[in-house]
Amino acid sequence: MQINYFETNGQDETQYSDRIKNFSSSFKVPTLLNRCRIRKSKGFAAKDIFFTLFALPFFGKDFFHGVIQNRNAPYGKDSIYEFLKSETFNWRRFVLFLAVQITSFFEKLTSKSREKVLIIDDSSLARPRSKAVELLTRVFDYSEKKYIKGYKLLSVCWSDGASSLPLDFALMSSTNPETRLQGVTKELDKRSCGYKRRMEAQSKSTELLEPMIKRILKMGIKARYALMDTWFAMPSVIKSLRQHIHVVCMIKRTPKIHYLFQGKPCTLEAIYRKLKKRPGRARILASTLVDMKYGGQAKIVFVRDRRKKDWLALLTTDVDLQDEEVVRIYGKRWDIEVFFKMCKQHLGLEKGVQTRDFDSQIAYTSIVMTRYMFLALEQRREDDPRTFGAMFRAFCDEMRDLDFMTALKRILDLAVNKLRSRGEYVEETYQSMISAVFGAAIEYFNLDRQLCQRS
Secondary structure, X not given: OOOOOOOOOOHHHHHHHHHHHHHHHHOOHHHHHHHOOOOOOOOOOHHHHHHHHHHHHHHOOOHHHHHHOOOOOOOOHHHHHHHHOOOOOOXXXXXXXXXXXXXXXXXXXXXXXXXXXXXXXXXXXXXOOOOOOOOOEEEEEOXXXXXXXXXXXXXXXXXXOOOEEEXXXXXXXXXXXXXXXXXXXXXXXOOOHHHHHHHHHOOOHHHOHHHHHHHHHHOOOOOOEEEEOOOOOOHHHHHHHOOOOEEEEEEOXXXXXXXXXXXXXXXXXXXXXXXXXXXXXXXXXXXXXXXXXXXOEEEEEEEEEOOOOEEEEEEEOOOOOOHHHHHHHHHHHHHHHHHHHHHHHOOOOOOOOOOOOHHHHHHHHHHHHHHHHHHHHHHHHHHOHHHHOHHHHHHHHHHHHOOHHHHHHHHHHHHHHHHHHHOHHHHHHHHHHHHHHHHHHHHHHHHHHHHHHHO
């Protein structure tokens, strides 16, 4: 793995190099690359080029300064571009295979009662200076409230509430050829991954959700709910997804969508007016069961929107879920917003590599997602004490065996030891205080035991 030719100016850079090597060996990344046909028939090894691109932001480098102008690099830009432009590399399988291994590691650190969720969302990728990039289109950026040149990145992430990982993605162009600024510029075998990715890019994003969820669940990813924003919360999408997983989503107020309520088709506004609201300043205003247009029952929970003094509506296909749980679980959708922001601002998703080839866009996006998985793994190892292994379990066993009296004695002994250096009078005073505390505690427990025996 060729990453040691970067100039390391301190202990932090050396530590990153060691951690990347440990990440590669622990999860057998070179083997996964080979299994997904990410290999070269001649020239430099694909795994070396992969880790060169993977490591760039961790050493404070970009593509231009880290590869093109780096005299220590064993290969130049032509080898890098040839690697990125391959239409036979199955990047989708690689991202999913790696995510499956990391989620298995996280499963050992997570309680079985905690809900694991899949989060579906998209975000715009800006290419403002591009002109001849393959399948470049005009997309609407909701954060800037205007149309920009670029793509839509449709992503599915996994979250257990403590960590999140990207599982699958699609770079979306436009279904309308007139909206696209550039068409397909490469002739490909229809059996290749590159051809299938281009067909995906020209289809509707809602048509890709069910195949994505099916692939993810088939690989053994454990998740109880799929979370979506209003953009994807259409009755047809909910119908297709609920066959595989329960859905929790925010639904929009529109006169075009009706739900069967009290035997009549009603809009969301009409349902809200008919319900009795909870008094006071309750966060949850009301909830009810409805029948969906395409069959199946669902629960709608109305919550207070404190920003606009209005209300929002959440829908779940799990009708047995409590109202408070619906709100809490939907709150995990924020993890994917953190994912998008991190990838764009710190991992070079938008400006890392400027290429015209669509396969290069797919390859580089996959590498950025691998960087995010690496960071999520390192953060979990740093923050979660359960990664200490046997030492953590021994500590938990010791704490579980402590009763109340023993724990109280340990605390008071620590206080006496700290105050012992202050003089004999202080020590005598605290010794008598400890005797008084334990005497009162013993009398309390004896009284409680007598009351229990009488009852």
